[in-house]
Amino acid sequence: MPKQVDYEGRRRQIAEAVCLLADEHGPEGVTMRDVAARAQVSLGAVQRCFRSKEEMLLFAVDYVGERITERARARLTRSPAQSAGTALGHTATEIALLRREHRAEARIWLAFVAKAAVSESLAGPLRTSYAALQRLLARLITEATESGPTDEGTVPPDPQREARTLLALADGLTSHVLIGHLTAEEAEDVLHAHLVDLGERLHTTRPGKAV
Template sequence: MPKRVDHEERRRQIADALIRTAATRGLHATGMREIAAEAGVSLRLVQYYFGTKEELLLAAMQHLATQFAERATTRFRQAGGAAGPGGARNVVAAVLAEALPADDERRVFSVVNTAYLALSLTDPALAIGSLVKNSDAVTGVLAEQLRRSQAAGETPTDLNPDLEALSLLAMSAGLATSVLVGQSTIDQAQAAIDYHLHRLFVAP
């Protein structure tokens, strides 16, 4: 009896292979043959699931964004979630910390995400519309937590939650890049995040 193929799992397998290869070789030097070899499948199979490298890149980045969201969710749940005093701060801190390349998994995300964004600036086929939606969703989560914190009296009411959320996300992305290029250390980046969180949240 022929083995049943899980097509979604196969697509994820190939996307993961692109991410691993791009993290070490760079996106510009990662071709379909290299991706096939890393995934342990034929080039024809990669082309069956993804007709072009651009299609594969878009799928891989969406996969990477999903992994980021899942890790951030797990992190803030481990920190106590959004319930109780200081819960909103825990959520915001978890999301911002997840963007820092503090371990291999988060470093891969930062490297590949930064490389992809750079490529998309000059290649119309790599439009980042879907990724912007993911970013907007994260910004929305941060803004909602700030509103909850304001309602609980833990954040100044004169702050604009939407602008603060946008600023925090941009700051964490900039800090991640700073760490990648050696401009700052993980400890310095985390200290900068803690500094801004201390400004936004008063002790419950």
């Protein structure tokens, strides 16, 4: 009886290898042969999952974006009783990839962003990932607005605009930490200060500093 292959699991295994190699050599330095060796599968197995290097890189971009989004959502699921402001703070910190254990993931993400600046095929998946993160932040901002006291006659900030701002800040802090302009602690302070200000403008309890 032929051996059953977990096709989606194999694709994710290969995506992990792509990420490791992209972190070491950049996306341009990734080859299907090297990916096969790093994933400990045959070159034929890689070629059966992906018809080209570009298709393989596109899947890897989606894979990293989904991993960041799912990690943020998992943290919300693990602590359903937390305030809306605290949930927003934790989610923004996850997106900023400031923790040391996420440093390699941050380098991979920015390497793909840099390549996507001159590659529309890579830019598309990245826009999709950013849009998913923005929707998540906008939802949390809306919940924070609705869950706290609001001064009569005050128009709350627009959730979409605030989500765009917060996402751009988190993304920028990732770059500043990677090049050594800011330490992770300094970046966390910047992010926390913005969240406190946002919490005041939403007229909700100030977001707790994410840990």
